[in-house]
Amino acid sequence: GQQVMQIPQYQHVQEGEDFTTYCNSSTTLSNIQWYKQRPGGHPVFLIQLVKSGEVKKQKRLTFQFGEAKKNSSLHITATQTTDVGTYFCAGSTSGTYKYIFGTGTRLKVLA
Amino acid sequence: NAGVTQTPKFQVLKTGQSMTLQCAQDMNHNSMYWYRQDPGMGLRLIYYSASEGTTDKGEVPNGYNVSRLNKREFSLRLESAAPSQTSVYFCASTSGRRLSGNTIYFGEGSWLTVV
Numbered sequence: 001g002q003q004v005m006q007i008p009q010y011q012h013v014q015e016g017e018d019f020t021t022y023c024n025s026s027t028t029l030s031n032i033q034w035y036k037q038r039p040g041g042h043p044v045f046l047i048q049l050v051k052s053g054e055v056k057k058q059k060r061l062t063f064q065f066g067e068a069k070k071n072s073s074l075h076i077t078a079t080q081t082t083d084v085g086t087y088f089c090a091g092s093t094s095g096t097y098k099y100i101f102g103t104g105t106r107l108k109v110l111a
Numbered sequence: 112n113a114g115v116t117q118t119p120k121f122q123v124l125k126t127g128q129s130m131t132l133q134c135a136q137d138m139n140h141n142s143m144y145w146y147r148q149d150p151g152m153g154l155r156l157i158y159y160s161a162s163e164g165t166t167d168k169g170e171v172p173n174g175y176n177v178s179r180l181n182k183r184e185f186s187l188r189l190e191s192a193a194p195s196q197t198s199v200y201f202c203a204s205t206s207g208r209r210l211s212g213n214t215i216y217f218g219e220g221s222w223l224t225v226v
Contacts, residue, residue, distance in 0.1 A: 001170065006153075009151065031213065033213065033214075033215070035215075042201060042217040042218065042219055042220055043154065043201070043215075043217050044217075045214045045215060045216075048212070048213060048214070088153065088154060090154075090215070092213075096161070097141075097142040097159075097161060097205055097207045097213060098156070098159045098161075098167065098169070099144070099156070099205075099213075099215060100156060100169075100170065101146070101153055101154035101155070101156070102153060103151075103152065103153040104153040104154070
């Protein structure tokens, strides 16, 4: 079955440092989404990527979808304490809304 | 607009007991999900319902049953709870329509402990 892995599992950074999490799927995806979950909260949608090679930016966050539509990355520039949380990717295969989530990357930002 | 509402928020069960987690959404969404989240394991799909009357197994369906009662409601039942089912359970939904976007909206979570 479809599997989605993320690395790293944990990342501690000093405030102001950059952060990147990588997402890899065992199957080709029709689209990929990214979510953020604050401690004790529920996942909240950040963005969706659909096209091969697509790059989208949201302020300090940059999202990429690989050319083969099997991998993706989220890069945060100059982290802030408000970036603390777990970041998940979620992918679905063509023709379905059945989303499989990645294992997540927990980000801690040290002030 | 409540979004996705799930109950109960907290529950303690004894091994072998049964219970049903209730979920309802008021966004007229077609697709609904049940995920479980364990520390360090991310979100794992238990069951998925593409539309009213249909359900599909996810990654970890064993020990669970679901019912898509109508378009709004999607319940998750544990027939004989086991300690391995101690987890946080999230219900979620998305429009499931091609031109409507696929944002998945989550409920607040249900913390279930099986002793």
